[in-house]
Amino acid sequence: MAVLQPLLTDDNCLTPQGLVATAKENTAPFDALERVLKGVxxxxxxxxxxxxxxxxxxxxxxxxxxxxxxxxxxxxxxxxxxxxxxxxxxxxxxxxxxxxx
Incomplete structure (x- = not known):
């Protein structure tokens, strides 16, 4: 979750920059979001x-x-x-x- 924290709003929604960052496969933000959504x-x-x-x-x-x-x-x-x-x-x-x- 620490990887995603800088990419979130105060309401824990992805910022526009967060959406872009988490859409790039084989990156730490992508992997972190995938674990949050799909599980370990x-x-x-x-x-x-x-x-x-x-x-x-x-x-x-x-x-x-x-x-x-x-x-x-x-x-x-x-x-x-x-x-x-x-x-x-x-x-x-x-x-x-x-x-x-």
Whole structure:
């Protein structure tokens, strides 16, 4: 959120300059806004993929970033995905590599 703060009005809306800055892919403002809007993602363990309802293989999953002790919980507990996708994650896999940077 610190990256976005200088780009916000007093009402926490993006300024015109903020709109331009956050529209440029592969920049810190773009990445920060994407995390605010879409949530935090983490990589699945090496070699693991989940197949979504469209048949697309996913190597990353969004997580419930607001939970306490996130990196000490099991990945299937914190992953935000349909039940069919969560069933593909082994129950013993920990969510230990979630990066908020």
């Amino acid at each position: 993602e983490t990589a699945l363990p090496d070699g693991m993929v989940m197949v979504d309802k469209e048949g697309t293989e996913r190597k990353r999953v969004r997580v419930c970033w607001w939970l306490d002790g996130l990196n000490k919980r099991r990945l299937y507990e914190v992953a935000r995905a349909p039940a069919s996708a969560l069933a593909q994650i082994p129950k013993e896999v920990l969510a230990e590599s979630i990066d908020f940077a």
